[in-house]
Amino acid sequence: MSDAIFRDSDVDLSFRARRFAGKTVIYTLLIAWAIICLFPIYWTITTSFKTAPNVMQGALIPWADYVPAWLGWRSLGLSPDTIGAESTVRSEFMKRFLNSTIASIASSSLAVILGSLAAYGLSRFSYKFGYMRNSDISFFFLSQLILPPVVLALPFLVLYKQLALLDTRIGLVLLYTLTVLPIVIWIMRDQFESIPTELEEAALVDGLSIWGAFFSVILPIALPGMVAAFILSLVLTWNEYFFAALLTSTHANTLPVMVASQTGSQGISWWSMAALSFAAILPLIVLGVALERYLIKGMTAGAVK
Amino acid sequence: MSQADLLHVVTEDDISDRRKLFGRAIVWASALVVALIAAAQTAQQTGIADFGFQTWRPTLYAYILWAVCLCWSQVLVRGEQGKRTLFVLPAALFVISLTVFPLLFGLIIAFSNWNLSSPLGRQFNGLDNVRQMWSDPFYWNALKNMVWYSLAILVEYAIAFGLALLLAAEIRARKFFRVAFLLPLMLSPVAVSWMVGKSMLEIRFGPIARFARWLGWDNPSFFGSPEIARFTIMVLDAWTFIPFMMIMILAGLQAIPKELTEAAKVDGAGPWTTFWQITFPLMLPVSVTAILIRIIFKLKLADIVINLTAGGPGGATDTVTSFIFREYRDRSNVGYGTLLAMIYLVIIIVVMTVLMKLAERFARPRT
Numbered sequence: 079m080s081d082a083i084f085r086d087s088d089v090d091l092s093f094r095a096r097r098f099a100g101k102t103v104i105y106t107l108l109i110a111w112a113i114i115c116l117f118p119i120y121w122t123i124t125t126s127f128k129t130a131p132n133v134m135q136g137a138l139i140p141w142a143d144y145v146p147a148w149l150g151w152r153s154l155g156l157s158p159d160t161i162g163a164e165s166t167v168r169s170e171f172m173k174r175f176l177n178s179t180i181a182s183i184a185s186s187s188l189a190v191i192l193g194s195l196a197a198y199g200l201s202r203f204s205y206k207f208g209y210m211r212n213s214d215i216s217f218f219f220l221s222q223l224i225l226p227p228v229v230l231a232l233p234f235l236v237l238y239k240q241l242a243l244l245d246t247r248i249g250l251v252l253l254y255t256l257t258v259l260p261i262v263i264w265i266m267r268d269q270f271e272s273i274p275t276e277l278e279e280a281a282l283v284d285g286l287s288i289w290g291a292f293f294s295v296i297l298p299i300a301l302p303g304m305v306a307a308f309i310l311s312l313v314l315t316w317n318e319y320f321f322a323a324l325l326t327s328t329h330a331n332t333l334p335v336m337v338a339s340q341t342g343s344q345g346i347s348w349w350s351m352a353a354l355s356f357a358a359i360l361p362l363i364v365l366g367v368a369l370e371r372y373l374i375k376g377m378t379a380g381a382v383k
Numbered sequence: 384m385s386q387a388d389l390l391h392v393v394t395e396d397d398i399s400d401r402r403k404l405f406g407r408a409i410v411w412a413s414a415l416v417v418a419l420i421a422a423a424q425t426a427q428q429t430g431i432a433d434f435g436f437q438t439w440r441p442t443l444y445a446y447i448l449w450a451v452c453l454c455w456s457q458v459l460v461r462g463e464q465g466k467r468t469l470f471v472l473p474a475a476l477f478v479i480s481l482t483v484f485p486l487l488f489g490l491i492i493a494f495s496n497w498n499l500s501s502p503l504g505r506q507f508n509g510l511d512n513v514r515q516m517w518s519d520p521f522y523w524n525a526l527k528n529m530v531w532y533s534l535a536i537l538v539e540y541a542i543a544f545g546l547a548l549l550l551a552a553e554i555r556a557r558k559f560f561r562v563a564f565l566l567p568l569m570l571s572p573v574a575v576s577w578m579v580g581k582s583m584l585e586i587r588f589g590p591i592a593r594f595a596r597w598l599g600w601d602n603p604s605f606f607g608s609p610e611i612a613r614f615t616i617m618v619l620d621a622w623t624f625i626p627f628m629m630i631m632i633l634a635g636l637q638a639i640p641k642e643l644t645e646a647a648k649v650d651g652a653g654p655w656t657t658f659w660q661i662t663f664p665l666m667l668p669v670s671v672t673a674i675l676i677r678i679i680f681k682l683k684l685a686d687i688v689i690n691l692t693a694g695g696p697g698g699a700t701d702t703v704t705s706f707i708f709r710e711y712r713d714r715s716n717v718g719y720g721t722l723l724a725m726i727y728l729v730i731i732i733v734v735m736t737v738l739m740k741l742a743e744r745f746a747r748p749r750t
Contacts, residue, residue: 228708
């Protein structure tokens with residue numbers, strides 16, 4: 079074999095080696111952080127199939143370290159052998175699950191409806207409410223984001239008690255809508271500002287009213303933004319704990335409250351804890367994996383101009 | 384002076400006087416209904432007369448009726464202009480009735496002694512709550528903790544920036560990594576505090592504790608000493624919220640034109656110089672936004688603390704929110720808790736205003 083006529087110089091070869099080393103570092107770091115992110119979820123899933131001795135040994139890998147059992151899921155009434163039977167825990171769990179679902183979906187929808195309308199108005203017309211102009215009104219809405227929940231919590235507790243809204247889903251929905259509304263307005267304003275006004279002008283020339291133009295022309299275009307706002311609101315409201323813990327007791331409490339109140343008299347039964355936690359986070363994991371695009375869109379709205 | 388509408392709408396509104404009158408009439412009539420019912424209920428509350436009201440619900444319904452009439456009358460009285468107002472009005476009414484009224488109400492509560500479980504009801508006690516707050520070491524301690532927690536954001540920011548740089552590099556399976564990195568944000572803080580905080584950090588069998596022991600830490604107790612407990616809470620909170628900052632920074636990174644970094648490379652700048660001279664200055668506005676939003680979320684931190692340490696050991700991990708939560712749970716004193724929350728709100732508004740002004744100056748693109 080003779081020497082190749084064209085060959086990489088030593089400098090180029092060292093470059094390739096450096097590049098390879100750089101790639102290795104990048105992938106090592108990426109995988110390390112991915113493990114940090116995913117391991118707790120893995121731990122939750124596996125723990126829900128462990129029995130007490132397995133937990134105490136700190137077994138990690140199913141089938142290798144321990145034999146998976148349905149213990150955790152049986153205590154929730156969701157294992158294969160108990161799913162058909164009557165189970166108080168399961169009905170309790172389903173009730174909480176339903177509460178969480180209703181509260182988060184209803185409040186997110188309400189927030190998206192109210193927020194989209196307001197954001198559209200603010201992005202298209204100039205208002206004057208007293209001394210407040212558009213920028214003031216926008217600031218008023220967005221400033222609600224700064225308001226810590228604890229400031230509202232106790233006055234609401236008293237007000238709800240007077241209004242018999244304590245421990246009701248409507249009460250929760252109203253509060254949750256309030257907490258996510260600024261975020262929805264923030265996202266939707268960004269979305270509407272990116273839509274040229276010529277579109278509505280054309281629709282108006284064609285004889286639609288302003289609301290008609292909004293519903294038939296603008297809304298379909300702004301739909302991705304609305305989905306993004308909805309998903310982000312859903313994540314925030316599904317996970318909300320503070321208000322739910324304060325304002326609900328037996329009828330309307332949500333999954334996070336149920337998870338938080340699981341301290342048995344004989345220590346903690348980790349397997350049922352894990353099963354419950356996993357059931358609580360599963361919907362959002364599915365949502366996150368499936369609709370990650372929208373979530374990212376929602377979070378980055380307005381950040382990059 | 385007057386701003387022009389972005390969207391020009393030319394309409395001829397021919398609104399008859401009777402329609403205008405009707406529009407005004409329904410607002411005033413419904414307002415009167417609210418006033419009457421509220422007066423009747425107040426009368427019953429103070430024991431003057433008995434109308435048989437069980438709760439304040441009727442006032443609420445009357446108020447909703449008034450809000451609907453107000454929206455409707457906008458269209459009746461002002462025609463096309465009113466229809467435009469209708470876009471913003473529902474949200475504005477919603478927010479005003481759900482924040483401004485409770486806040487005003489909260490101001491009254493804050494200066495009273497009100498134990499919800501005692502039959503005495505609300506008693507005005509002037510500045511007693513302020514005095515109590517002044518000499519309450521736990522509240523000051525909680526405020527001090529909030530400063531520590533907020534400072535941790537700088538470290539979170541550095542990590543998030545690093546991760547965003549990794550994700551922006553030329554890598555395979557970017558979508559997988561992005562989803563994986565995003566997942567902690569989706570998890571409920573309560574579930575996180577149980578499964579990570581209580582289970583994985585459990586001294587005997589928790590995997591992290593075993594890992595720490597393997598690394599040579601003989602007795603890994605994550606909530607034993609105040610400093611370590613606070614650090615653990617910081618780490619857990621960082622774990623859930625780093626993805627948020629990371630995604631914002633990543634969006635900023637992807638918005639930087641490739642030409643700029645390429646030009647820098649042609650000019651002979653190494654990666655280190657390119658980052659500090661090109662990328663980082665360009666990322667300043669996004670970074671400032673991300674950090675400000677993160678501070679806002681950090682100031683609400685409570686779930687993890689309530690579930691994991693309940694403020695212990697000795698108040699070392701207390702946040703203001705968790706402290707007020709316990710203050711209410713333990714003594715069910717609404718008055719004192721509300722005052723603490725109000726003071727907290729004032730502090731937040733002052734600090735955030737200063738920060739936003741500083742950020743505006745700091746993040747302005749330098750020419």
